[in-house]
Amino acid sequence: xxxSLRPHAPRSSAPPARGAALAAGAVAVCLLVAGCSASxxxxxxxxxxxxxxxxxxxxxxxxxGERGDAFWDLVRKxxxxxxxxxxxxLTYVSDxxxxxxxxxxRDAVRDRVDGIAVTLAKPEAMKGAVADAxxxxxxxxxxxxxxxxxxxxxxxxxxxxxxxxxxxxLGDKLDALHAxxxxxxxxxxxxxxxxxxxxxVKKTFGGRTEMLYVDGADPKAVTxxxxxxxxxxxxxDEVVTNGAxxxxxxxxxxxxxxxxxxxxxxDLSKNVVKAVQRGDVQFAVDQQxxxxxxxxxxxxxxxxxxxxxxxxGEAPVLTxxxxxxxxxxxxxxxxxADGTR
Numbered sequence: 001x002x003x004s005l006r007p008h009a010p011r012s013s014a015p016p017a018r019g020a021a022l023a024a025g026a027v028a029v030c031l032l033v034a035g036c037s038a039s040x041x042x043x044x045x046x047x048x049x050x051x052x053x054x055x056x057x058x059x060x061x062x063x064x065g066e067r068g069d070a071f072w073d074l075v076r077k078x079x080x081x082x083x084x085x086x087x088x089x090l091t092y093v094s095d096x097x098x099x100x101x102x103x104x105x106r107d108a109v110r111d112r113v114d115g116i117a118v119t120l121a122k123p124e125a126m127k128g129a130v131a132d133a134x135x136x137x138x139x140x141x142x143x144x145x146x147x148x149x150x151x152x153x154x155x156x157x158x159x160x161x162x163x164x165x166x167x168x169x170l171g172d173k174l175d176a177l178h179a180x181x182x183x184x185x186x187x188x189x190x191x192x193x194x195x196x197x198x199x200x201v202k203k204t205f206g207g208r209t210e211m212l213y214v215d216g217a218d219p220k221a222v223t224x225x226x227x228x229x230x231x232x233x234x235x236x237d238e239v240v241t242n243g244a245x246x247x248x249x250x251x252x253x254x255x256x257x258x259x260x261x262x263x264x265x266x267d268l269s270k271n272v273v274k275a276v277q278r279g280d281v282q283f284a285v286d287q288q289x290x291x292x293x294x295x296x297x298x299x300x301x302x303x304x305x306x307x308x309x310x311x312x313g314e315a316p317v318l319t320x321x322x323x324x325x326x327x328x329x330x331x332x333x334x335x336x337a338d339g340t341r
Contacts, residue, residue, distance in 0.1 A: 056087050057115065059300050060108035061293070063094040064101050064121040064145070064191075066217060070244055070269040071289050075144065077339060078293030079117070086301040096188070096217070098125025105129040108138075115139050115300035117293075120146025120153070121191045127153070139303055143296040144289070145193040147316055156303060157310050159295040161287040161320035163193045167200020169321055170240065170264065170285060171209075177282070179238040179262070180207040183229060187216025187246050194242045197266055201240060219249050226253035236261050244269035244284070251280045268324055273336040276329045286332070287320030290340045295319070 061079050065072030076092050083090035091113075095101045101122075106129050108116050116138055120126055123146060133140055134154045142150035142158040150158040174182060182205060184198035202209035214225045230236055230253060239254065239261050241247040247265030254261050265272060268286040275281040295310070295317060302308040310317045324332050335341035 056089060057301065057304060058089045058091070058111075058113045059083065059115045059117065059297055060105075060111070060113045061090060061092045061117045061297065062101060062105050062108060063092075063119045064096055064098075065094040065119075066096050067094070070271070071267050074269075074289040074340070075293035078290035078295075079297045080293075081290075082294045082297040082301070086298060088297060088301055090297060098122035098190075102126050102129040106132055109133050109136050112136075113138060115141075115304060117141050117143055117296035117300065118146075118155075119144045120149050121188070121193060123149040123153070123192060130154070139300060141296050141299050141303075143292045144287075145191070148192070150316070151314070156313055157296075157299050158316040159292050159299070159310075159319060160316065161318055162316070163196035164200045164203075166266070166285060166287070166321040167197040167202075168204040169200075169323075170197070170266070171201040171204030173283070173323065174201070174238055174240075174264070175204070175206050177238075177262075179205070181233075181235045182207060182209045182238040182240050183212055183226070183236045183261070184209055184240045185212050185214055185222075185226060185242060185246060185250065187214050187222060187241075187243055189213050197242055198240070214246075216243065216246060219245070222246055222249045223252050223256070226250050227256045230254065230257035230259040230261060234259065238282075239263045241265040243267050244272045247272055247281055247284070248275060251275060268332070268336070268341060270336045270339070273324070273329060273333050273341070276324060276326055277333065279326065283323055283325040285320065286322045286324050286341070288322070288341070291319045 079090060093104045095104055102125055105118060109132050116133055118140060120142055130153050140155045142155045144160045147158060147160060147162055184201055186194045186198060188194055198211055212229055214222045239250045241250050244265060244267045247263055248271055250263050262282040264282050266285045268284045272281055272284050276284060299310055332341050
């Protein structure tokens with residue numbers, strides 16, 4: 001979604017020095033109850049700003065999310081909820097390519113926003129644009145992707161899950177379920193988070209792990225590729241996908257191939273919750289995208305208004321992993337139905 005950023009008045013006073021804020025404790029987060037409508041802050045912002053008692057600021061959320069992806073809809077909704085609470089004027093933009101996302105980040109710098117939340121799925125492609133934002137003195141936080149790079153790139157905070165650790169946890173779970181041959185489907189080649197997950201699975205899973213690269217922008221191609229591999233090798237008894245929508249495509253593949261493979265997926269959505277309830281998906285690993293968007297935007301308001309840094313600016317704030325299985329899915333289903341999980 002390559003929407004352009006709206007122009008605004010020059011940024012307010014420079015952010016407080018990072019070093020002076022390192023003593024700040026962890027930020028306590030109050031999640032809004034399910035059922036709240038998402039907003040970009042344009043209507044609710046003035047009232048929220050009055051409650052917060054601070055000047056209204058502008059924040060850009062720049063991600064690598066694909067248009068219409070349910071995962072990124074949740075990230076955006078969490079960000080919008082925080083923006084409405086804090087009186088922030090929020091702009092969300094995304095581009096799945098590293099070059100495109102880097103240009104969107106430069107747009108935010110040229111627009112002189114007061115803060116930027118950014119994903120680093122392809123760190124090398126983003127390095128120059130991040131440096132431009134640093135040089136402009138714009139406070140930046142990371143979310144979702146880039147846990148290995150956010151500190152060296154100069155970002156203030158990071159919100160997400162440790163993808164390698166999460167992959168290892170999934171590998172252990174496959175062992176407990178007595179799986180023997182896992183097909184780990186990577187739908188965006190070069191995405192460091194997806195590569196780390198599958199590498200983590202391979203590290204701890206006692207059976208065989210193989211990678212399959214597919215074009216995540218083409219659901220039919222995903223289904224065809226997974227189906228073909230399952231037909232070629234009936235020994236595959238577990239398909240591991242790296243996204244909720246890819247997991248649902250794998251359900252079709254298993255049925256089409258006549259395979260007995262089970263499906264596990266990283267990431268959660270309303271439809272994946274239903275698939276877990278039906279037994280079509282064995283389990284899902286939730287990294288709480290709504291929470292990532294919420295925390296990233298809220299952290300910029302806290303930093304600018306009170307100098308706070310979650311994790312002291314040194315440790316990432318982990319939002320996952322949480323395993324959602326048939327045994328506990330009912331606890332999550334009500335929030336998924338409201339569009340926040």
